[in-house]
Amino acid sequence: MEAFFNLISRLGRFVIFVTITWLLQGCIISGDKLDKMGATATPENSVDYSMMTGSVASQTTLTSDPIILSDQLVIRDEIKAIENVNASPKEVKWDNTITGSEGTISSIVESKDKGRKCRKFKATRSAYDGENLYHGEICEMAPDVWTMTSFDMAH
Structure with a gap:
């Protein structure tokens, strides 16, 4: 019986380790890194930078005098x-x-x-x-x- 609980304990730790490793990969490989790797290099799913929404025009720097x-x-x-x-x-x-x-x-x-x-x-x-x-x-x-x-x- 002790061997069974030992196996369950090891299996549980392995599942937790795999789950954490899998979740952290999303943090490591995301955003522009995918573009550089070629993962989103196709025109259908690439980011469209041609239109800026909500952008604010730069203002003239006013004096501090x-x-x-x-x-x-x-x-x-x-x-x-x-x-x-x-x-x-x-x-x-x-x-x-x-x-x-x-x-x-x-x-x-x-x-x-x-x-x-x-x-x-x-x-x-x-x-x-x-x-x-x-x-x-x-x-x-x-x-x-x-x-x-x-x-x-x-x-």
């Missing part, structure tokens, strides 16, 4: 406050009482980008570092929530 960031917020708020872009004045003055910067916003054009409202603009900025012209864009991410998507100095 706290003074310019503060000025961007003031400019954004001035543009956001315009109810009707078509009926707005050609130039809107802005000033930042915190940084002492000031300027004008012009050429405001509203468009739809992937269902969201965006406004492109030109802005002048007079500050301690001189006067510059910027091209920028703000977009409405949610109702009454606007973000600066680009703000680049014109060269």
